[in-house]
Amino acid sequence: MKPRTRIxxxxxxxxxxxxxTGCSTVQAVRVQPWERGLLADSIMDPGRDxxxxxxxxxxxxxxxxAAGGQGVGGAGCGCN
Amino acid sequence: MVSARGNPxxxxxxxxxxxxxxxxxxxxxxxGSVSRAQVKVGDxxxxxxGAANEAVSQIDGKVAIVDFxxxxxxxxxxxxxxxxxxxSVYAPKGLVIVAMSVDDDPTDYARFVKRFSPGFPVxxxxxxxxxxxxxxxxxxxxxxMDRGGRVRFIHAGYHGTATxxxxxxxxxLLLSEK
Numbered sequence: 001m002k003p004r005t006r007i008x009x010x011x012x013x014x015x016x017x018x019x020x021t022g023c024s025t026v027q028a029v030r031v032q033p034w035e036r037g038l039l040a041d042s043i044m045d046p047g048r049d050x051x052x053x054x055x056x057x058x059x060x061x062x063x064x065x066a067a068g069g070q071g072v073g074g075a076g077c078g079c080n
Numbered sequence: 081m082v083s084a085r086g087n088p089x090x091x092x093x094x095x096x097x098x099x100x101x102x103x104x105x106x107x108x109x110x111x112g113s114v115s116r117a118q119v120k121v122g123d124x125x126x127x128x129x130g131a132a133n134e135a136v137s138q139i140d141g142k143v144a145i146v147d148f149x150x151x152x153x154x155x156x157x158x159x160x161x162x163x164x165x166x167x168s169v170y171a172p173k174g175l176v177i178v179a180m181s182v183d184d185d186p187t188d189y190a191r192f193v194k195r196f197s198p199g200f201p202v203x204x205x206x207x208x209x210x211x212x213x214x215x216x217x218x219x220x221x222x223x224x225m226d227r228g229g230r231v232r233f234i235h236a237g238y239h240g241t242a243t244x245x246x247x248x249x250x251x252x253l254l255l256s257e258k
Contacts, residue, residue, distance in 0.1 A: 033219045034182035034211045040152040 118215045123231050125223060126213040136178060136210065138201070139225060143254040144176040145247070147222040148211055150183050151192035156220040159238040162247070164199035170251050171200075180205045182219075222247075226254050 001009075031039065042048050061067040119125065125146065127136065139146065147163065149156035160179075167177050177200040183189040189204045205211050214223070217236045224233040224247070233250045235243055 033216055033221075034148065034150065034208055036219070037150060037152045037184050037188075040150075 118217060119213075119223065119231055119234075121231055121234055124229050125225055125231055126210070136180075138178060139176050140229065141227055142176040143174055143227055143251060144178065144225045145222055145251070146225070147177065147179045147220055148182055148205075148214070148216050149179055149220045150181060151188045152183075153219045155238040157196070158240075159220055159222075159243070160196060160198050162238075162244045166244075166247060166251065167200035170255065173255050175251055175255065177201060178203060180210060182208055182211050224250050224254065226257060 038044070047053055057070045060069060125136070125139070136146065138144075145163070145166075147156075147159070149159070151157075163177055163179065167175065171177075179198065179200060179202040181189045181192075181202060181204045183192075183204065186204055186206070193202055220238055222235045223231050224235075226232050232254060233246075235246065237243075
């Protein structure tokens with residue numbers, strides 16, 4: 001077998017392996033519904049502490065000139 | 081690489097050990113990526129060995145509901161009073177309910193059961209043996225079986241009174257069948 005043919009065959013085999021074994025984006029890894037206990041934990045919620053979130057928003061707005069970085073009220077009319 | 085004649089060649093060389101390891105890795109990936117077939121309406125509910133089998137064996141020859149739940153699943157918790165009502169009304173007529181927990185930690189399961197004391201049989205699917213076979217589409221999911229062990233209705237998720245009403249009608253229908 002010619003070297004080019006071998007390389008081509010190897011590339012085809014590698015492509016098939018990638019596409020057929022879950023390594024492609026088409027068949028992405030999916031966390032099964034019964035495996036989501038850790039994801040459902042409250043520790044995974046970044047907004048679980050409302051007071052802490054408000055404080056951090058105030059700090060980033062006032063000390064780091066990031067006012068509006070967390071979202072602002074109003075719809076662009078300038079009335080807020 | 082140099083050939084016997086002394087000319088350089090471009091042989092595609094792969095050591096046997098490497099080839100074997102590559103094959104094993106690809107085989108493992110292939111097996112791992114094979115999507116499990118979900119249990120569908122008309123299928124027989126799978127039988128398994130182990131502790132969960134004792135709970136599921138109760139459904140043999142009975143109209144049954146097998147519900148998959150977890151202590152971390154809020155809709156599952158919301159569905160428990162409805163199952164308790166259903167069980168209190170239809171258990172004397174022959175309905176069996178088995179609620180299988182898919183909790184990873186048995187202590188979470190035990191704590192939940194102790195706290196909420198559901199009024200129907202619950203069991204722990206240790207190691208996710210059963211739920212892997214059934215391959216539930218979401219949490220919670222319940223399977224309603226006829227006396228022949230065939231899945232007749234599936235409810236993915238809990239949708240309050242809509243699910244309650246549907247379950248009641250389905251149970252009455254299956255209990256009326258001979």
